[in-house]
Amino acid sequence: MNEENWFAYLDNVASAEDSTIAAHLKSCSACRETVELMRSVDQALLDSSATLRAGVPVGNPAIAAAKEKALARLGSHSLSLRLGSLYLLLAPMCGVETSTRAICAAAYRVSAGSPRLLEDRSWLGFVEHLHSIVATLCGEPAAQLVRERGMRLQQEAA
Amino acid sequence: MLEAPNIPETEAVATFLRDKSEQAFAALFEILYPKVLRYFILRGTPDAVAEELAQDVLTAVYRHSDALRDRQLFFGWLFRIARNQLLQHVRKHHRKDADTIAIDDLDTQSAGRMRTEQRIAGSFREWLAPLEPQERQIMMLRYIEELGYQEIATALNIPLGTVKWKIFRSKAKLTETLKGSRKETEPLETSDERRKLVRIPG
Numbered sequence: 001m002n003e004e005n006w007f008a009y010l011d012n013v014a015s016a017e018d019s020t021i022a023a024h025l026k027s028c029s030a031c032r033e034t035v036e037l038m039r040s041v042d043q044a045l046l047d048s049s050a051t052l053r054a055g056v057p058v059g060n061p062a063i064a065a066a067k068e069k070a071l072a073r074l075g076s077h078s079l080s081l082r083l084g085s086l087y088l089l090l091a092p093m094c095g096v097e098t099s100t101r102a103i104c105a106a107a108y109r110v111s112a113g114s115p116r117l118l119e120d121r122s123w124l125g126f127v128e129h130l131h132s133i134v135a136t137l138c139g140e141p142a143a144q145l146v147r148e149r150g151m152r153l154q155q156e157a158a
Numbered sequence: 159m160l161e162a163p164n165i166p167e168t169e170a171v172a173t174f175l176r177d178k179s180e181q182a183f184a185a186l187f188e189i190l191y192p193k194v195l196r197y198f199i200l201r202g203t204p205d206a207v208a209e210e211l212a213q214d215v216l217t218a219v220y221r222h223s224d225a226l227r228d229r230q231l232f233f234g235w236l237f238r239i240a241r242n243q244l245l246q247h248v249r250k251h252h253r254k255d256a257d258t259i260a261i262d263d264l265d266t267q268s269a270g271r272m273r274t275e276q277r278i279a280g281s282f283r284e285w286l287a288p289l290e291p292q293e294r295q296i297m298m299l300r301y302i303e304e305l306g307y308q309e310i311a312t313a314l315n316i317p318l319g320t321v322k323w324k325i326f327r328s329k330a331k332l333t334e335t336l337k338g339s340r341k342e343t344e345p346l347e348t349s350d351e352r353r354k355l356v357r358i359p360g
Contacts, residue, residue, distance in 0.1 A: 052196070
């Protein structure tokens, strides 16, 4: 019998040597007493922690409010990922400076003020404005690619 | 608002890890939020901070679920994130090296504004009082968060053998407490012993 199997037995976790341990306990009163005491400790800990295990009582409205906050945070995270994706597409075609300016101008046109303040509901409008700005600055093929990527990102997020 | 169906915990975890959709996350959030909140409250964090930290933990779960290598250890991973968030919070607000602070002892600092759950925790804490801070942390994860050995090892980033040994050692220490409390409540057997306590007039 190894130590590990004893630990498991005392903690009520099944192990391969359970029957060997049980057989030993039949003939050894000292070990039997130890096991009995350990099990009593286990029970006392279970009893005294029962209410805590049931969880902190949180009302459904509180959970719903917390969930909405968390989802809003994830929404802004998802928007920044989408913006990053569009930027990575634009930068090799139009250059770093032009891409940054185009994205900022498109965000401004949907009243976001800055790409950071962009909201999920204004995403499609933002993509349309970006399309027209990129068409003017870098040509229609690049603008078309931007629109397609923007639409696809919106679908993926939904 | 995303409406989450009423589904069991393990199913919610499995669905989220498979789909990683906001819908699945919303369902998981409803199940896990009270547990994560309890984790922080029982470690002495004020309510408003506990709520904020619980949201941080769950959004981290959403963002970093790809980093979870073994799905069986989801809860160990979840409470590891919770522990890290708590350590970060402690570092920021106590301006000490967080490694020198026993998280488990934080609740003594908020004794004046204990809420019901912390008072209920009293008897459990009394039981754990003879243990060392790390042993108490392990026992709390075992008995309150109901984590398995391997999950505790993941949550605390310690070897599995250490977890097993510490649980065994903790219980062995607590048998002494149990023996002591049994002696106190044992009925006095002899009339001499009874007389020592009861004064008979005349």
